[in-house]
Amino acid sequence: MTTRDAQPSDQAGKRFFPLRRPWRIARNVVVGVFATLFLIWLVLYVTKGRFLKHPFESIAGKAAGRTVTVRGDFQLYFDPFQIKFYAEGLTVANPAWATRPNLFEAKKIDTRIAPLSLIFGKRRFYWLDLAGGAADLEWNAAHTTNTWTFADTGGKPFEMPRIDRATVAGTTLRYLDARMRLLADLQIDTINAVDKKIGKAVGLHGTGQIRETPFRVVAQLLSPDATVNNGENKLTLRAWAANNVIDVAGTLPSLTDVENVPLQTRARGRNLADLLGIIDVALPNTRGYSLHAQLVKDGVDYRFTHLAGRFGDSDLAGRLTIKDGERLRLDSVLATRSLDIVDAAPFIGYNPDIVAANGAVAAAAATGAGPQRVLPDATLPVAEMQGFDAGLKWTIRDVKSRNVPISNVDLTLSLDRGRLALSPLMFAMARGNVAADLIFNTRVRPAADSYDIRLSPTPMGTLLAGYGVDQSGTTGTVKGRIQLAGRGDTIHDSLANAGGRIAFIIPAGTFWTRNVQLSELDIGTFVQKMFEHKLKEPVQINCGLIAFTVRDGIAAADPILIDTKKNVMLGRGGFSFKNESLDMAFRADGKKFSLFSAQSPVGINGTFAKPGIDVISPQLIGRAGVGLGLGIVASPVAAILAFVDVGDAKSAACGPILAGAHAQAMRTTKGKQRDDVGNGTTAKSESGKESPADKRKQKKKFLGIF
Incomplete structure (x- = not known):
């Protein structure tokens, strides 16, 4: 071969040599990366990643804005391609204002995590084994923040990851709302999830205290599969407190979000006063009751609409709003078709059951009055009356009375810092009309009470017919007014020193x-x-x-x-x-x-x-x-x-x-x-x-x- 023949071959070799060098560099880099990853994987696999315990605590703590601590064994490695995470004694701290040190703690967490889900922000757990978990959910006193919203990281609440298979046992949940004065300590039943499905409802039970009243509660999460996939949270709850049974059912957007969510509620018990007494609201005693309504929480307002039910032998319907702000306030509009006069006995301090069984005299004696007395000695609940405000508009179509026919009752009630006014109180009686203004002012001690009752011209025959008078031949009418004022915390005491005039x-x-x-x-x-x-x-x-x-x-x-x-x-x-x-x-x-x-x-x-x-x-x-x-x-x-x-x-x-x-x-x-x-x-x-x-x-x- 001549020199001229060899020149093209040498030039071709020179021309392709620069292309082979970058390829080799890339190949070496890729091989180096994989070798490094393999080495890291091998080191992690051999050591189980235990040396990453402190870096994990630091990185996780910064991400959550809370202190994260692992007190026991710690493992974090690829096994072989899934991330294995194992921790004993894991704790996530609460904010400094909380009453408990930790938001979450667990005796043991053993899980497998999809690596790419961490990169793209959609956390997926292939399986989770959680033992001895305890969560503490708490609102601050001003009700402006809570422990499960990470304020240091943009104010985002904790979100449940996607879990394909799980076993969760021995889990407890504590919930504290300082403004509502509500504390609940709950235990969650063991959860077993397979193929992203739990299947059956998840139950929880426990005890607690609302204000000064202890309660017991049992609840069920009816949609656990949807819940773990960040879907609907359909639940039912039943609580027992102060001889009352309360049922709540509804669907929450998240387990901790009840704002503007309609919940179906039902309550029954032997005395409605016991139920509202839980939140320090004074109400006259009632006979057994059963009520249901739709509840919507809107900030500090708890609105009960479509309220309906019975107390004693009387019906009740309407709406009620409880405002749990700086000062507790109740506003309600109620309507009754038929009121049994016995059910009205508590309004003047009588026990309705005693009235029904033994009459008014026995009921008066039960209030502390002497023998053969009818004016009650039941004391006004002064402390409770000064602790909340209220407004009530109540209409009653008919009153079932053995003697005097009463109908078309229209009552307006106002309670303002201890001053109770039933003004006006109007009703029809025996084809006549009665209008009254009754004031009980506990701002002064003893209470300053006034009674102003007006009777429009009323047929005497109709008025006395209930007592056995034959109306035939009686055409006379009667009208009158009672104006009295006295001091006392009972009806009897205020009348015993009253002054004024009575005229018919x-x-x-x-x-x-x-x-x-x-x-x-x-x-x-x-x-x-x-x-x-x-x-x-x-x-x-x-x-x-x-x-x-x-x-x-x-x-x-x-x-x-x-x-x-x-x-x-x-x-x-x-x-x-x-x-x-x-x-x-x-x-x-x-x-x-x-x-x-x-x-x-x-x-x-x-x-x-x-x-x-x-x-x-x-x-x-x-x-x-x-x-x-x-x-x-x-x-x-x-x-x-x-x-x-x-x-x-x-x-x-x-x-x-x-x-x-x-x-x-x-x-x-x-x-x-x-x-x-x-x-x-x-x-x-x-x-x-x-x-x-x-x-x-x-x-x-x-x-x-x-």
Whole structure:
């Protein structure tokens, strides 16, 4: 071969030599990398990566913004291509403000992790074996942050990784909400997941305390497979607290997110007051109840809508909002179709079960009142009333009452820092209307209470029909007002020192009593003794006023004056709110001459709980004695003179009566001031002793206290 022939070959070799060199470099680099990786893998595999314990604690701690510690054995290596992670005594610290040192700790974690999932941010665990895990979830006092949201890393909450197969045993969960004063310590049942599926519901159970009330809870996660894949969290929960059973069911976007999520709730128990008492809300006692509603939490508001159910024999519907802010507040709008009057007994301090079984007197005694008392001595829950605020609008269509027909109740309630106002309270009663404003102000001690009750013109026949009065022949009406103010933390105490006025006005009409008995006071007998005939026709009433002036809990007639077609009915005496005693006397003076008229007072005595009639008075016995004396001295005809009514009763002017005026304003039809209606004082003091002034007045009258 010549030199010329060899030149092309040499040039070709020179031309390709530079291309072979980079390839060799790349090959050597790749081989070096793989060799290095293999060496690293080999070192990790041989050493199990135990020497990475402290670097792991540092890197993981910086990533979480928390201190991460492994107290026991640690392994981190490829086995062979999956990342094996094993740690004993792993802890993740809580923020410094938390009450527990660790957010999470576990006796043992043994898992296999997909390497590429860590690179692309979608963490995938091939399998997980977790033993003795304990999580601590806690809100700060201001409810602005929690322990499971890593504020130092962008404020992102912990997200559950994807797990193909798992065994989780001995896991506990603690939840603390300082603002709600809620603490729960829960144990999670053992979880076994295969092929990314747990299959059956995961249960948990435990105990806790909300405010001062302990509770027990059992719950189930019904969608565990969806939960571990960051899907829906369908759960049910049942809790027992203060003799109540509470059920909650719903679907959460995450296990720790309940904001603006509709939850179905149901509660039942023997006393609704016990349920709300858990959050320090004072409510009158109730009989057994069962209620259900939809609950939505929106910040500090807990809204219960579509509320419906029963308490006792009464129904209830509406909505309720509980605002758990700086000051607890309840706002509700409620409606009842039918309210059993027994279920309303707690509103004045009576135990409804005692009322239903043994009556109002027994219920009053149970509040601390003395025997034969009806005014309750149940004390206002002053501390609770000053601890929360409330607003209530409650309408009631019908009230099931044995005696008085009541309907169309419209109640507005306001509680503002210890001042409770039922204003206005309106309802229809016996085809008449009642409007009331009741104030109980516990801001001052003892409470300052006021009662203002107005009765619009109401048919007496309808009003008394429930007590056995035959309505036929009764066309009269009655209207009135009660204005009282006193100091005390019970209804009895506030009335026992109250002052004010009570007045009931009776315009023209007729009144007929037959087969009547009212609270063991035989009104039929009373009226018959007053008007001294068989009541074969209705009493024709021109006008009437039954009024009392109340001073320091003692009510004195001021006046009692009823003018009828044939008689003038007068009354004296009064009653006491202190001991609930009655001491009144009534007399009917005829306007026309009449024979055989006893003309002696008929007394009402006893107590509010057991009033009685005294138809045999000393005056009647005295007149009988006079008649007997005349019969002996003169003749039997003369004895009749003792029972003659000369018919000198002075007809009353109806103007002052219909105006509800005091006794000193009463006049005869001729315009003269009446001297037979008293001056608004009782004939006897509370001790039962007659005052000197009363004795002087009685000496001027032939008929004793009149």
